[in-house]
Amino acid sequence: MKPISSWNFTPYTPLDRPERAQNPYICRIAPGLTTLDFDFIDNGAPSKATHTLYYRVRSSRPTADHTAVQQTNAEPEWMKCEMEQADRGQLCSLKPHTDYEFFVERDCDGARSETRLVYTSVVPGRVVNYLHPDDPAYAFSGQYLCSPCLCRLPSGRLLSSMDVFRGGAPQNLTILFYSDDNGDSWHYLTELFPCFWGQLFVRGNRLYMLAVSSEYGDLLIGASDNEGRDWTLPTVLFRGAASPHERGLHRAPMRLWEANGRLWTDVEYGAWEKHEMNNAVLSAPDDAADYTDPAVWSMTEFWRYADFAAKAEPEQLVPGCVGGIEGTVISAPDGTLYDFLRYTQKKCLLLKINSTPMQPEGVLSYAGLVTLDITPSKFDIVWDDVSEQYYMLASHALEEPKTNRNLLALFRSADLMTWEFVADILDAKALNPAVVGFQYVSFLIDGDDILFLSRTAYGKPANFHDSNYQTFHRIQNFRNLT
Numbered sequence: 001m002k003p004i005s006s007w008n009f010t011p012y013t014p015l016d017r018p019e020r021a022q023n024p025y026i027c028r029i030a031p032g033l034t035t036l037d038f039d040f041i042d043n044g045a046p047s048k049a050t051h052t053l054y055y056r057v058r059s060s061r062p063t064a065d066h067t068a069v070q071q072t073n074a075e076p077e078w079m080k081c082e083m084e085q086a087d088r089g090q091l092c093s094l095k096p097h098t099d100y101e102f103f104v105e106r107d108c109d110g111a112r113s114e115t116r117l118v119y120t121s122v123v124p125g126r127v128v129n130y131l132h133p134d135d136p137a138y139a140f141s142g143q144y145l146c147s148p149c150l151c152r153l154p155s156g157r158l159l160s161s162m163d164v165f166r167g168g169a170p171q172n173l174t175i176l177f178y179s180d181d182n183g184d185s186w187h188y189l190t191e192l193f194p195c196f197w198g199q200l201f202v203r204g205n206r207l208y209m210l211a212v213s214s215e216y217g218d219l220l221i222g223a224s225d226n227e228g229r230d231w232t233l234p235t236v237l238f239r240g241a242a243s244p245h246e247r248g249l250h251r252a253p254m255r256l257w258e259a260n261g262r263l264w265t266d267v268e269y270g271a272w273e274k275h276e277m278n279n280a281v282l283s284a285p286d287d288a289a290d291y292t293d294p295a296v297w298s299m300t301e302f303w304r305y306a307d308f309a310a311k312a313e314p315e316q317l318v319p320g321c322v323g324g325i326e327g328t329v330i331s332a333p334d335g336t337l338y339d340f341l342r343y344t345q346k347k348c349l350l351l352k353i354n355s356t357p358m359q360p361e362g363v364l365s366y367a368g369l370v371t372l373d374i375t376p377s378k379f380d381i382v383w384d385d386v387s388e389q390y391y392m393l394a395s396h397a398l399e400e401p402k403t404n405r406n407l408l409a410l411f412r413s414a415d416l417m418t419w420e421f422v423a424d425i426l427d428a429k430a431l432n433p434a435v436v437g438f439q440y441v442s443f444l445i446d447g448d449d450i451l452f453l454s455r456t457a458y459g460k461p462a463n464f465h466d467s468n469y470q471t472f473h474r475i476q477n478f479r480n481l482t
Contacts, residue, residue, distance in 0.1 A: 001015070004233070005233070006230055006231055006232065006233060007192050007193075007195070007209075007222045007231035007232060007233055007234050008190040008191060008192055008224075008229075008230060008231040009021075009190070009191050009192075009193055010041065010043075010085070010190045010191065011025050011027060011041070011191055012173060012191045012193040014140055019111075020114075021043055021044075022043055022044030022111070023042070023044060023106070023111045023112060023113055024040055024041070024042045024045075024051060024103075024104040024105070024106055024111065024112065024113040025040060025041050025042070025043075025113055025114075026038055026039070026040045026102075026103075026104060026113050026114070026116050026137075027039050027040060027041055027086055027175075027188040028086070028129050028177065028186070028187065028188045029116060029118055029129065029130045029131070029132075030127035030128075030129070030130055030186075031118045031119065031120050031121065031127070031130055032120065032121075032122065032127075033096045033097075033120055033121060033122045034092065034093060034094050034095070034096055034120060035090065035091065035092050035094060035120075036055075036089075036090070036091040036094060036100070036102070036118055036120070037088065037089070037090050037091075037127075038088070038089050038090075038091075038102075038116075039086040039087065039088055039089075039187055039188040040086060040087055040089060040104050040113065041085070041086045041087065041188070042087075042104075042106060044106075044111065045106055045108075046108065049106055049107065049108055050107045050108075051104050051105060051106055051107060052068050052069065052104070052105045052107055053068070053069045053089060053091065053102060053103075053104055053105075054066035054067065054068050054069075054102060054103055054104075054105060055067055055069070055091065055100055055101065055102035055103075056100065056101060056102075057095070057098060057099065057100055058098075058099035058100055058101045058117065059101075069091070085187065085188055085189050085190070085229070086187060086188045088187070089104070094120050095120065096120050096121070097119070097120060097121060098119070098120050099117065099118070099119050099132075099460075100117070100118050100119075100120065101115050101116065101117050101118075102115070102116055102118065103115045103116065114137055116132075116135055116137060117132035117134055117135040118130065118132055119132060119459055119460045119468075121458070121459035121460065122459075123456060123458045123459055123469055123471060124426055124438075124456075124458070124471065124473070125426075125454065125456070125471035125472055125473040126183060126184065126185075126186065126471060126472040126473070127186075127469060127470075127471055127472075128160050128162070128177055128186045128453065128469075128470040128471060128472050129145060129162065129175065129177060129186070129469070129470050130145075130468060130469050130470075131143070131144065131145050131164070131468055132468065133460075133461055133462040133466065133468055138164040138173055139169075140170060140173070141163070141164040141165070141169065141170055141171055141172050141173035141193075142163075142164040142165040142166035142169040142170070142171050142173070143164070143165075143166040143169070143462075143466070144164070144165055144166060144461075144462065144466040144467050144468065145162050145163075145164065145455060145467050145468065145469065145470050146162060146163050146164070146165040146440070146455055146467065147161070147162055147163045147165075147174075147196070147197050147198065147252060147253050147440060147455070148160065148161070148162050148253065148440060148441065148442045148453035148454065148455050148470050149161045149162075149198060149199055149200050149253035149442045149453070150442040150443065150444055150451065150452065150453045150472075151200035151201065151202065151207070151444075152202075152444055152446075153202060153207065153227050153228075154202065154205055155227065156180075156182075157178055157179070157180055157227055158178065158179040158180075158182065158183055158451070159176060159177070159178055159189070159200055159207075159227070159228050160176070160177045160178070160179070160186065160453055160470065160472070161174050161175070161176050161177075161192075161198055161200055161209070161253070162174065162175055162177075162455075162470045163175075163195065163196050163197065163198065165196070165215075166466070167244075168244060170214055171196050171214050171215045171244070172193060172194035172195065172196055172213060172214040172217075173191060173192075173193050173194075173195070173196075174191065174192040174193075174195035174196065174198050174209075174211065175188070175191050176188075176189040176190050176191070176192070176228050177189055178227075178228070179472075182446075182451075183451060183472045183474065186472065189228055189229060190228065190229060190230075190231075192209065192211075192222070192231060194213040194214055194217070194220075195209065195211045195213070195220070195234075196211060196212050196213065196214050196215060196217065197211055197212050197215075197250075197251050197252050197253065198210065198211030198253060199211070199251075199253040199254060199255065199256070199265070200228075200253075201255070201256050201263075203288075203291060205225075206223055206224070206225060206291075207223065207224040207225075207227065207228055208221060208222070208223050208224075208291050208292070209221065209222050209223075209224075209231070209234075210256075210265070211234075212240060212248075212249050212250075212251065213240070214244070215244040215248075215250075216240050216241040216243070216244060216246065216247065216248025216249060216250060216271055217240045217241065217242070217248060217249065218236050218237075218238065218239050218240045218249070219236070219237040219238040219239075219240065219249045219251075219267065219282075220234035220235065220236060220237065221234060221235050221237060221291060221292055222234035222235065222292060223290075223291070223292050232292060234292075235292045235293070235294055236294070237282075237294050237297050238299065240269075241271070244271075245271065245273050246271060246274075247269060247270050247271045247274050247276065248269065248270075248271065249267060249268070249269055250267070250268040250269065250270060250271075250277060250325065251265075251266060251267045251268060251326070252325075252326040252378050252440065253440075253442055254266045254326060254327065254328060254329070255328065255380070255382075255442075256329075257328075257329040257330050257331065257337075258286050259331045259335075259337055260337065260356065260357055261285060261286055261287075261357040262283045262284060262285055262286055262357055262360060263283060263284050263285075263286050264281055264282070264283045264329040264337065264353070265281070265282050265283070265329055266279070266280075266281060266282075266326070266327035266328065266329055266339050266341070267279075267280050267281070267282050267299070268280070268323075268325055269302055270322065270323070272322065275322050276305065276306060276322055276323070277305060277322045277323040277324070277325050278302040278303060278304045278305060278323065279302065279303045279305070279323065279324055279327065279339060279341065279351060279364060280299050280300045280301065280302045280303070280364070281299070281300045281329060281339055281353050281355065281364065282297060282298070282299050283297070283298055283299075283300075283355070283360045284296045284297045284298070285357070298360035298361050299361065300353070300355055300360070300361055300362055300363060300364055301361065301362070301363050301364075303351055303363070303364035303365070303366075305321075305322065305323030305324070308366055312366075316366075316369065318343070318344040318347070321343070321344055323349075324339075324341030324342060324343050324348075324349035324351070325341060325342050326341065326342045326378040326379075327339040327340055327341035327342070327349075327351070328340045328341075328379070328380065328381045329353070330381055330383070330390070330416065332415065332416050332417075333414070333415055333416075336352060337352070337353040337355070338350050338351065338352055338353065338367060338416065339351040339353060339364065340370070340381060340416065342376055342377065342378055342379065343369065343376070344376050345375060345376055345397060346371060346372065346373055346374065346375075346397055347369045347370070347371055348369065348370040348372065348374075349369060349370075350366075350367040350368050350369065350370055351364040351365065351366060351367055352364065352365045352366075352367040370416070370417060370419070372394075372411060372419040373396060373397045373398075373421065374392075374394040374395055374396065374397055374409075374411075375394075375395040375396075375397045375403065375404055375405060377394070377395045377405050377439050377440070378439065378440045378441075379392055379393060379394035379395075379441075380392065380393050380394075380441050380442055380443050380452075382443060382444065382445060384445055384479070386479065387412075387479050388414070389412045389413065389414055390412060390413045390414075390416055391410060391411070391412050391422075391445075391450070391478070392410070392411040392412070392413070392419065393408060393409070393410055393411075393425070393441045393443055393450075393452060394408070394409060394411060395407065395408060395409070395438070395439060396408065396409035396421075396424060398429065401429050401430070402433065403429050403433055404433035404434075404437070404464060405433070405436075405437040405438060405439045405457075405464055405465075406428040406429055406431055406432075406433045406436040406437060406438070406464065407424055407426070407427055407428065407429045407438075408424070408425045408426040408427075408438040408439075408441065408454070409421060409422070409423065409424045409425060410422040410423050410424075410425055410450075410475065410478065410481065422478075422481050422482070423481040423482075425473070425475055426438040426454070426473070428458075433464060434463060434464055435457065435461060435463055435464055436457060436458055436464055437455070437456065437457035437458075437461075437464035437465060437467060438454045438455075438456055439454065439455050439456075439457075439464075439465075439467070440454070440455040441453060441454050441455075445478075446474075448476070448477050448478070448479065449474050449475060449476050449477065449478060450474070450475040450478045451472070451473070451474055452472075452473050452474075452475070453470060453471070453472055453473075454469075454470070454471050454472075454473060455467045455469075455470060456468075456469040456470065456471045457469070
């Protein structure tokens with residue numbers, strides 16, 4: 001057994017489970033109402049190996065029979081086609097709204113993948129990946145899909161990343177997928193471990209991932225020179241906690257904003273269990289030769305919410321609030337640089353960044369609260385050069401019916417301070433907000449359209465928060481929406 005030499009694994013394999021890397025491995029699941037698409041790899045297969053797919057309605061009886069479907073080059077039931085990083089299978093004529101279990105077996109020696117679970121249903125958008133709430137395939141990291149990040153590469157390829165989480169679990173695996181047809185279809189690329197809350201970004205022709213090792217863990221950065229297929233070992237920028245119960249580094253896939261000769265992004269230090277989140281901004285020169293070099297990075301001093309709360313006016317505080325989190329660093333029209341943070345129901349926290357290229361380790365200061373009709377969930381803000389407007393995708397807060405994260409809306413602003421509702425984009429306000437969520441979106445502008453990823457709880461999730469899907473969506477002619 002040799003030590004590792006890269007950040008990525010295809011797939012990640014715990015040291016005591018080497019069969020995971022050598023047996024067939026189901027690496028992507030995309031159910032429909034009566035269909036199932038999936039990607040699988042088989043690193044241990046001989047050349048031109050064939051496989052059999054076994055599936056059955058999920059049963060508590062271990063002796064219940066599976067249906068065997070032989071690999072064929074004809075039309076489905078199971079059609080296999082070879083792709084760049086994996087093979088694709090497709091299964092049709094399933095029962096709608098039904099739980100199934102399935103696995104892939106190598107014909108020459110009977111080596112099997114893990115048994116995977118799926119629930120057939122319809123979900124808005126294109127399915128990038130799906131994880132059944134009872135599926136233990138990633139139990140070493142978590143059980144639900146989280147932290148979507150969408151990135152366009154210089155070649156035009158789209159990359160999607162997501163991590164696998166569960167409260168109290170290690171939370172340290174991120175899975176990457178790619179699309180070469182502008183989001184119409186998605187396929188497995190590789191996995192990063194340890195990697196959580198990751199943000200993909202491109203500088204020159206090099207792809208980077210800025211992430212933490214686990215919840216409140218070390219702040220890491222790694223790079224890829226071949227569009228995310230292979231990654232350097234990550235560099236540690238700052239040390240965090242080794243426990244999800246202690247204060248450490250917190251962030252989400254928050255974009256990097258270019259201003260004043262630097263790249264800027266948000267980071268917190270704290271823990272939910274400690275009822276404390278303190279805010280800082282990380283930055284590096286916008287012309288750095290290598291962003292995996294720790295020497296190029298600086299962090300501001302932390303703005304401590306407890307110190308602010310001790311002196312704040314009553315209208316500035318919210319009972320039980322631990323501070324702002326998951327901020328978007330962005331410049332106002334006058335050039336002032338802000339960290340625009342999730343705060344509480346219908347209010348965002350605005351911190352001014354008092355830093356310069358010559359003094360990047362400055363301080364943050366309170367700049368006010370911004371009122372708009374959104375619920376407390378991570379949002380994403382993008383500046384549009386064409387309309388000279390800021391656009392935000394966020395969870396729309398309605399009182400009747402009461403919404404949580406089941407109504408995703410588009411907002412816009414000319415000045416960052418006053419926001420106008422544009423349109424509801426994903427509307428499930430008629431459904432139970434306890435079990436539906438379109439949340440933590442990551443988006444980019446593509447000509448006249450917006451492309452975005454959603455952490456989506458739909459169909460039969462554990463709850464609205466613990467998502468079973470990552471989905472891709474397009475908003476056509478977004479500037480014309482009123």
